[in-house]
Amino acid sequence: MSDEAMGARGALAAAYGVAGATGSITGAGLTPAAEIRAYVDEVWPSFLDDLEALVVVPSVVDESRAVAGAPWGMECHRALCVAMDVARRQGLSVVDCDGYVAYGELAGETPEQVATIAHVDVVPAGEGWTVEPYALTRREGVLMGRGVLDDKGAALASIYAAGFLARRVRNGWKPQRTLRCILGASEEAGMMDVRRYLTDHEPPAFLFTPDAEFAVCCGEKGCVNAEVSRAVDSAGAIIELTGGVARNAVPARAEALVCMDACVDGLPRAEGIDVEPVGDGTARIVAHGVAGHAAEPAGTVNAIGVLAAYLAACGVCSAAEREFLGFCKRALGVWDGSGLGIDVADELFGGLTCIGGTIRTQAGSFVLTLDARLPGAADVGQVGRRIEDVAREYGCEARIIHVREPFTMDPQSPEVMALRRAYEEFAGRPAVPFAIGGGTYAHHFPRAVGFGPLDRAEPLPDWVGPEHGPDEGIWERQLKRALAIYIRSLESLLNPKVRIDPKLG
Missing domain, CATH: 3.40.630.10 (Zn peptidases)
Known part of the structure; x- marks a missing residue:
């Protein structure tokens, strides 16, 4: 703990x-x-x-x-x-x-x-096992x-x-x-x-x-679960985003399939990032993090946040893509909710936590799931509205899919x-x-x-x-x-x- x-x-x-x-x-x-x-x-x-x-x-x-x-x-x-x-x-x-x-x-x-x-x-096995996950x-x-x-x-x-x-x-x-x-x-x-x-x-x-x-x-x-989405930019560099195994788990791996032609000098190397050319002018970028439970994110590293920071900095993406990545960086750069302005704590429960569990390309949009865990001092409705407001700042749409009071x-x-x-x-x-x-x-x-x-x-x-x-x-x-x-x-x-x-x- x-x-x-x-x-x-x-x-x-x-x-x-x-x-x-x-x-x-x-x-x-x-x-x-x-x-x-x-x-x-x-x-x-x-x-x-x-x-x-x-x-x-x-x-x-x-x-x-x-x-x-x-x-x-x-x-x-x-x-x-x-x-x-x-x-x-x-x-x-x-x-x-x-x-x-x-x-x-x-x-x-x-x-x-x-x-x-x-x-x-159970949640999916995910990456990083040293023993067979589905065996005792x-x-x-x-x-x-x-x-x-x-x-x-x-x-x-x-x-x-x-x-x-x-x-x-x-x-x-x-x-x-x-x-x-x-x-x-x-x-x-x-x-x-x-x-x-x-x-x-x-x-x-x-x-x-x-x-x-x-x-x-x-x-x-309590909790607030949200999906934050932005339409895929057909003229952009990102073909596909994927990562995470469950909404309520910090992901150890996230990937992006990108068009190499968008960057003349190729893609730079960075810590926690692997770049794998896959042919036809495309590359797969794999970000690595440290997995854990959404309720106890201290000590974890969110691979989606690592991927978003890399893509935003490497000069590959379009302006629309950078906006979506900017939201991901802001939301996932810290796990206490302060990036979104929803951080709060009380004596009984301690502090709020907020993680991104999955990222997917679906129905023509990039979709990030957020899992926020709220102490009694937090207002569930206000937290949801704040997530929606910040998402709009980045040209994204936030949909609150579940809430629960403490x-x-x-x-x-x-x-x-x-x-x-x-x-x-x-x-x-x-x-x-x-x-x-x-x-x-x-x-x-x-x-x-x-x-x-x-x-x-x-x-x-x-x-x-x-x-x-x-x-x-x-x-x-x-x-x-x-x-x-x-x-x-x-x-x-x-x-x-x-x-x-x-x-x-």
Whole structure:
């Protein structure tokens, strides 16, 4: 996590006047911690087999290949089927909601519902991997592969946690509430899966998504997503622009196909730039950057910004093209939004971030996508209008395609306290709540938080990449511990005999 994000984590605790959740959960019916750890050790070989079966599926959303029962494309459907099979084997009743989403359920004494929600789709692999992205690699205690961290490993952990409780039910335990493990398949492409789910299903009484970090994520920034476009200049030098793999990821590579005849002396060399003649008076210019998640852009280098700066400076482009490139340079030269005049920060969330995720040539226009993450101090409407105004200064059109307000949940609520205590029991450190710049499924539900599986208290080696980056990975011990934490959390939430200390809850 970046220094800025760590500051947001501390600020949330300070804002609510809370620290750890030290104190026991009282009440009957809780499984001894040693028994939970023994279960995790017992099932771990099977867990890794299932994780490998899930990671090998390149489940990137592709609606162009949608068919009945597979609205997000066949690979996402294949991943969903793998996860549903695991849920069945864990003793859950499985429902496929027309391929949009699925869930496994463990019935309780009442229909009141506690739920988890995780996703089995992933962002594209992208460039820069040193291991096979669509395979499970174990290296020096780390699990690596696309989706191991975001979010296939955690999805399986939630299912296996429910499997432990299903085993308890077979041995006579009666949970008061019903547990539902929801599995999405379009989280990385706009979360249309959960939107569809909520059109047909009531939200649970409480939900957590294992698609964040520990201890508990009780706040998420808002967002403004935009597309900035300008018509291709038929008399210009740029034939095509392309770059990036997802709107919400800083791109490591961007390319331009240009007409060499526009520059008598040829194209100059520059750091981070490769020039490849392709014949017929054209050249391919490839810009290289450093990838990362849109929510944590510190330390990244946006390849689109590198490409735009190079093209604008090399004397190849027409005036109209330089205007579009000028907007790209201004927007992407820094990631705090100051280039567009939208930079703002507050104590709870830290600062605004803004990145360009993709650039494409489509329908006769160059199109740049922007992903801005907003703290509570920002006005969502004003940020959108400012992007539109700056785009007009450069002869471009900005279209706001999605907005979301920031949200928080009280970290001292009884449900969150149950999660915090579960974390403290198995991690052995205070469960300090925090806020993030990323967006998870949680903001679609009235009472929800993000909860693991990554634990920044145990930094990964520098050869391990982040979610959305190359060499994505997580400590194997952290994923094992997350499974134990989820078991305790769900067991507590399903049993009303488990009392929350009123002084803390």
